[in-house]
Amino acid sequence: MTTNVATVPSTGARVATRPAIAFxxxxxxxxxxxxxxxxxxxxLLSDVRAEYGFTLDQSGLQSTMFALGMGITGIPAGIAVARFGRRRLIVVGTVLFSVATVLTVVSVGFADMLAWRVLSGVGEALQLAAIITVAAGAFPRHRGLAIGAVNMAFATGSVIGPLVATALLVEHGTWRSPMIVFGLLGLVLAVAVLVLVPLRFTEVGSPERVVETADSRHRGGAGSVLSWNPMLLAVVTVLFGLVDFAYIGLYATFLREHLGFTPGQAGLAVSLSGLAAFASPLGGWLSDRLDPRLCLALLNVLTAASAAALFLGPPTPGWHAAFSFLFGLFASSGMYVALAGLLVKSVRPEIAGHASGLFITCIYVAAGVAGYLLSRMVTLLGWNSAGLIQIAGLSLVGAALSVLLRPALFSSIAAPGKEAS
Structure with missing residues (x-):
């Protein structure tokens, strides 16, 4: 029987360094x-499509509908983190996306499979909002670095997953095999988190464990996500979502259909962008140390410059491989991590979960329309103009808005001796 967060004494005790890192x-x-x-x-979508007879449009929806689940759940997830506790939400989220993964293999048609994909996004939103909040609470001196580690963990899974799935597909001859394996593995890890990770680690800085003092009231951070800094960061996050997911969704199509790259050449460029996500802790480190205005403005400008190089530079594989890597470095490892970290820092620790949920909603609602918006502009203006306007142009708008942030209103680091690390 698990202990309710509210019953845990507000002693302020922290977990020692090595156990904290292990948890x-x-x-x-x-x-x-x-x-x-x-x-x-x-x-696995080609195998799924062949078995169920899905059209290309239906297949695309099945592949991306997780974003809808994440977008609609982000803000409620942030509220739930504060209400029900972080560890509980991590476990519930992990169970939800794992069960949805397993149920996908018994789908009878398009509608129920689509529902399972949306449910997987709901589970991911719950899990991610809670993990980001844990990272900020357990490592307050290095919040950006810890959140960068979260993004690096995703990059690790995104590299290992397809390799293992392909091996399982070849071994067993069915797309259901890897889905079942990953779903069951997620359930095992949900149990491991429940049993092995203590509340004194996950709930550090939660409302039930914060004892307000005169000093804590002056450490900065807004008391509501509706304040100036969180709302401005939310707008910049929406813009970044329109930038990053437009690139993720259609850049490979641009290479193959407009520039005539082979599948291997396009795949190399895209994979190098994903490889850059392993530098996410560096983006978090920058957000911990730089003025937030300088950090976001610089990363936005560098993202815009990389995008301009992709759409204006020579149509050679080497050029696109290099600047695709740089785009991933500045966008996935830089902007994504910095925005998540700064949104958490823009509010008081007791509502960090609200800020995490706001980040998830803003970026994934934008993700749901980013590809469609770019495709419409491509139809009207052509690939180069559309890419420059949406991917490079919106990054520059984000840079301009970033300078309007108020650094003095961000929460400061914890007092010495108060951190798990």
């Missing part, structure tokens, strides 16, 4: 399995 590593492993599930389904 955090287990949470990251659970998130990596989530990444495996998300990246595996598109790899």
């Amino acid at each position: 955090f590593a287990l949470l990251l492993l659970a998130y990596s399995v989530n990444a495996m599930d998300r990246m595996v389904f598109p790899v």
Whole structure:
């Protein structure tokens, strides 16, 4: 029987360094399995489509509908984190996406499979909002770095997952095999988190464990996500979602259909962008140390410059491989991590979960329309103009908005001796 968060004494006790890192590593492993599930389904989609007779449009919806689940659940997930506790939400989220993964293999048609894909996104939103909040609470001196580690865990799963799925597909001859394996692995990790990760680690900084003092009231951070800094960061996050997911969704199509790249050449460029996500802790480190205005403005400008190079540069595989890597470095490892970290820092610790949920909703609602918006502009203006306007142009708008942030209103680091690490 688990202990309710509210009954845990507000002693302020923290977990020692090595156990804290071990507990955090287990949470990251659970998130990596989530990444495996998300990246595996598109790899298996051709087999799914052949069996069920889905059209190309239907297949595309099945592949991306997790984003809808994440988008509609983000803000409620942030509220639930504060209400029900972080560990509980991590376990519930892990169970939800794992069960949805297993249920996908028994789908009878398009509608119920689509429902399972949406449910997997709901589970991921619950899990991610809670893990980001844990990272910020357990490692307050290095919140950006810890959140960067979360993104790196996703990158690890996205690399390992397709490789393992392909091996299982070849071994067993059915797309259902990897889905069942990853689903069951997620359930095992949910139990491991429940049994092995203590509340004194996951709930650090939660409302029930915060004792307000005169000092804590002056450490900064807004008391509501509706304040200036959180709302401005939310707008910048929406813009970034329109940038990053437009690239993720259609850049490979641009290479193959407009520039005439082979599948192997296009795949190399895209994979190098994903490889850059392993530098996510560096993006978090920058957000911990730089003025938030400078950090976001710089990363946005570098993202815009990389995008401009992709759409204006020579149509050679080497050029696109290099600048695709740089785009991933500045966008996935930089902007994504910095925005998540700064949104958490923009509010008081007791509502960090609200900020995490706001980040998830903003970026994944934008993700749901990013590809459609770019495709419409491509039809009207052509690939180069559309890419420059949406991917490079919106990044520059984000850079301009970033300078309007108020650094003095961000929460400061914890007092010495108050951190798990």
